[in-house]
Amino acid sequence: MKDISCKLLVIGAGPGGYVCAIRAAQLGVDTIIVDAVPRPGGTCLNIGCIPSKALIHAADEFAAAAERATGDSLGISAGKPQINLAQTMEWKAAIITRLTGGVSGLLKKAGVKRVTGPARFRDGRTIEVETDTGVQVIHTANVVIATGSSPAELATLPFGGPVITSTEALALTEVPASLAVIGGGYIGLELGTAFAKLGAKVTVIEAAKRILPQYDADLTRPVTRRLKDLGVKVVCDTKAIGLTGKGMLQIDGPEGESRIKAGKVLVTVGRRPVTDGWGREELALEMDGPYLRIDQHCQTAMRGVYAIGDVTGEPMLAHRAMAQGDVVARIVAGQKMQWDKQAIPxxxxxxxxxxxxxxxxxxxxxxxxxxxxxxxxxxxxxxxxxxxxxxxxxxxxxxxxxxxxxxxxxxxxxxxxxxxxxxxxxxxxxxxxxxxxxxxxxxxxxxxxxxxxxxxxxxxxxx
CATH class of the missing domain: 3.30.390.30 (FAD/NAD-linked reductase, C-terminal dimerisation domain)
Structure with missing residues (x-):
């Protein structure tokens, strides 16, 4: 396969990556974007932000209908609702298809060349991509690393079988009778609340003293009250030890060890940046803990090698990655810009x-x-x-x-x-x-x- 070249190569077609590629191409920069999967959008569009909000909306609609089965304060009454979760998932999938198809169209309209397959650095200016038709070598003047993040795993609860990530939770076709959520952060509580509204018996296990510890207590109290109203059991200052039998989860808290019933165990203890698997060892990059260290221009320790999004640290949010991607595209295009956003919601x-x-x-x-x-x-x-x-x-x-x-x-x-x-x-x-x-x-x-x-x-x- 003949080598190709460009001025900007973006590795990762998530929110940060595709925004960077589109903006750069709009500004006249010859741009190529590489992703391991054919559908753009990354975690957010395919298995994260968008599908989770779709499930939350469906759960809210179901809960509202259930409350009206016996009449409500508005004077509205209806029969007992039922949900076909498989059909709900098909509706969710249609939304994802429409959005990822839209991103594909935007990339094409901007003139961005797409290459599908795992990317790996040979050096700071040369990347090879394992495509379905062979190895594609790309030479570039500038690179943007936008490889994102993946769910963090617990040693005591390796993924597989009843132990699932948010990805598998968003693909369930039946509501589990019982669900244990490990981690009382935003991902766990969003999905746990949704499944509780759909009829699952949900237990949230949080290692900290309270749920959503990143927010102050005044903000989280209304959430705690609502979880109680929904029948969600919240167990704080407690760790999950492991599965001890079919449908049983062992936990260790202030009162000692105990077991809870859990047909499914959803582990949501955070996300880790994807800093391996793409040839980081071939580059002279500096790390900031588990993240790639960047300066005010989102540039790494290597000139012409930039990094954006989850791989660069907190807050690991899609809109932060998008904003960084726009800044880097403008820098590569010759504009004087720097990353100094003070207000990231x-x-x-x-x-x-x-x-x-x-x-x-x-x-x-x-x-x-x-x-x-x-x-x-x-x-x-x-x-x-x-x-x-x-x-x-x-x-x-x-x-x-x-x-x-x-x-x-x-x-x-x-x-x-x-x-x-x-x-x-x-x-x-x-x-x-x-x-x-x-x-x-x-x-x-x-x-x-x-x-x-x-x-x-x-x-x-x-x-």
């Missing part, structure tokens, strides 16, 4: 949802500055009440001296859609007065942001 699609942007209360206090805080309860928001979603709040943190907004958090139904407004406020370096003076449409959940800012200024209207 994090969204937990639990019930209720959690959104955080910027500094948390603890981080703000650790800065040493005096802080102003404003909180507005969704129980006083008209739109939330009409949606039967009045549990939760919006909170704004700002410097006391100049009122510069440092962080915004929210918990409640549908608050994920407020993340863009939260991020914009921080990205534009808004002050409390800016947010408070912005006219917010009524009735909307967004009014809670305005009200929280006014509360921080001591000018609350509806609190």
């Amino acid at each position: 994090a969204v937990c699609f639990t019930d209720p949802e959690i959104v955080t942007v910027g500094l948390s209360p603890d981080q703000a206090r650790e800065s040493g500055r005096e802080i102003k805080t404003g909180v507005f309860l969704l129980s006083a928001n008209g739109r939330a009440m009409t949606m039967q979603a009045n549990q939760g709040f919006v909170r704004v943190l700002a410097r006391a001296d100049n009122h510069l907004v440092l962080g915004i958090q929210a918990v409640g139904k549908g608050v994920s859609e407020l993340s863009a407004a939260f991020s914009l406020a921080l990205e534009m370096q808004a002050r409390l007065e800016d947010v408070a003076a912005t006219v917010h449409a009524h009735p909307t959940l967004g009014e809670a942001l305005q009200e929280a800012a006014m509360a921080a200024l001591g000018q609350a209207l509806h609190a």
Whole structure:
């Protein structure tokens, strides 16, 4: 097979990789993208963000129908619902096919050449790809490593059989009678909540003192209450030891060892960057713990070799990878850019949802500055009440001296859609007065942001 060359080679067609390739090609850069699988989109589109949100939506619809089997406060009643999970998965698959097909079309329209197969570095400027028709050698001036991450495995619970990752959980065609979720982070709670709504008996085992330890306790309390309402058993300060028999999981907690029934065991203890398998040892790269070390231009220790997304560290979020990919594409095209995003939103699609942007209360206090805080309860928001979603709040943190907004958090139904407004406020370096003076449409959940800012200024209207 004849060697080919390009100015930019992107390894990995996930959100960061394909965005980088499209933007670079739009800017006139001769670009090739390589991925081991033929469908672009990476984990997010194929086995992560999108399919999990589809399952969550289906579970929400099923739970709403189930609540109306005996009538509800709206005066709506219906028969007992049933779910054909295999059909739900077909619907989910159709969404994935449409989105990945759209990405393929965008790559083609931009003029990006695609090569399918595992990639491996020979050196910093030469990569070989094992395609179905032979080894394709590619010479390039610049490389972007966007190899993503994979589920972390527990030594005591190796994957296989009843022990599954989120990938297998999102491909189940029947609702398991019992499900043990190892890890009370966002992945485990999102999927665990969904399956609980679909009828599974769910137990969450978390090694930390409480679930979602990356968020402050005020944000997680409504989630904890909702899990209890759904019948989800949460066991904290506890570790999973291993399977001891058919459908039995051994755990060790404050009260000693015990067993719980678990037809399926979903392990969600984090994700690890994919830093092996593509020839890293052939390159003079520096590591930052398990991640590739990059500078403010997303460049590694080797000139012309860039890295973006999960392989570069936290936060391991698709939108962070996309933003990094856009920056690197512009740098390769000759523009003066650097990676300095200060406002990257994090969204937990639990019930209720959690959104955080910027500094948390603890981080703000650790800065040493005096802080102003404003909180507005969704129980006083008209739109939330009409949606039967009045549990939760919006909170704004700002410097006391100049009122510069440092962080915004929210918990409640549908608050994920407020993340863009939260991020914009921080990205534009808004002050409390800016947010408070912005006219917010009524009735909307967004009014809670305005009200929280006014509360921080001591000018609350509806609190």
